[in-house]
Amino acid sequence: MNWLRRWFPSGRTVVTSVPYLWLLLFFLIPFVIVLKISFSQSAIAMPPYEPLWQWASGKMLEIRVNLGNFAFLVEDNLYWRSYLNSILVAGVSTLGCLLIGYPMAYAMARSSPSTRNILLLLAVLPFFTSFLLRVYAWIGLLKNNGLVNNALMAMGVIDQPIQMLQTDFAVYIGMVYSYLPFMILPLYSNLEKMDLTLLEAAADLGSRPWESFLKVTLPLSLPGIIAGCLLVFIPAVGEFVIPSLLGDPGMLMIGKVLWTEFFNNRDWPVASAVAIALLLFLVLPIMYLDRAQNQAGEDGERK
């Protein structure tokens, strides 16, 4: 039997390699292809780009690297402004999620265990319903004759509707709304695990509630804050659906730019170059998130 075992891969190897190969083939290799195509010339063909290398007259390998797409990104200030604006919008939305999510996660973690589960379920439930339809719901609420304007006019706060849809304000609302569960969940699991005797000790030593919050709870919840912020910020930078449904049509977001280059202009190489530039910006936060998650996992194992 031993010779058999030597020839067949062990169960462990099989279990590791199946998901590993899947992710390599369908997640990592595609980025290499994007990188390759970002260096090629666009062409009117299917697929609409020229090959990076080909056998010229059957003998010589001809390689044509085209840096033009990246030069284009640097020269045309549309791209620069889209990048900066996306980072700004994602940053402000992350802050908004934190301001609403932290008190919620805190209140949930400090309620009695039976209420806690119900509250947690309530917080996750919207996450299970369609993201697209929840963004769509805000159109009905924010438009000129929508619910919010009608309610404000009925209360006499305003005389005529305020333009809310197709503004940056609507995009912020939609972003905070859609990404809120991503902020609440890591914060909640962090705050729930916290050792409450630390707060008692602080109180015994004469610390006021807000003081012990600032000096004990807040620093201890920092890993949760970081994880939540990264989980919101990274996907928000490339968001496409929310700005295109709620924002001004001229609003510059890098996700929209990529979409337009690909679907409307059919310029695959430029779309690839945009994707690579965005990816380079996001690699560090993603690696940081991965490290933070592994650390949280190891802490859990130690307990």
Next chain:
Amino acid sequence: MQGRSWFRMVSLIIGFAFLYIPIVSLIVYSFNASKLVTVWGGFSTKWYGELLRNEQILGAAWLSLRVAALSATLAVILGTLAGMVLARFGPFKGRTLFSGLTTAPLVMPEVITGLSLLLLFVTMEQLIGWPAGRGMTTIIIAHVTFTMAFVTVIVQSRLVQMDESLEEAALDLGARPWKVFFLVTLPIIFPALLSGWLLAFTLSLDDLVITSFVAGPGSSTLPMVIFSKVRLGVSPDINALATILVVVVAIGVAIAGIMMTRQQRARDRDAQMALAANQQMIESLKKN
């Protein structure tokens, strides 16, 4: 303490109101007789009738449901394997890359994932002739890739919490590793697999951006149809559709939640009974 509990109540109420008012408004307006979505024209269920006669939406919904069921199932299998690897296998060569590959799809902007998968499919078709064209197969591969990351996180965190001594005991008693997995580990982490499947199913059912990149001309999924309709403005039959989806999901999540709580309670009870039996045995031994 009084002031603080007041603050907690207010932040919960504001937070949940923010989360639920849009959903409730969709449900309410779906019963609005008026075509002007935001002007109340009396109660009516006519938009549901209209929805059921809309063949484009029904066809897209059927495609989306099949894609979601298949890709959620595949994602649970792959995600469970990946979760096992990360939670149980310890360090191995290439673990850092593996862990990165399971985290990155969680947060990767969808436009990037979608574009890169499409370019992969196009390149593969040029090189080996598969997948021929784009359609259901390519959509399923794409959905499995990004939803398995969510399943991995859920399964991994459940495995880390789980008492490893149960598995060790089974191994000590001579069970083969695969038997331990199917008879000990799998029943314990089953609730996590269930919630992973549900999450993967809803994420797949809902995905617009990645799907738009990898779908072929004849394979429009439900979100693609909704998106092209919604871009033109609010329409009441979409409200009806949203209501149906919300109700179905709410029922599904509620059932899963109740099942998990029951299981948890049963497990707690068993543990308590075992403890009590143990105590009794010790007592009787002491008497003797």
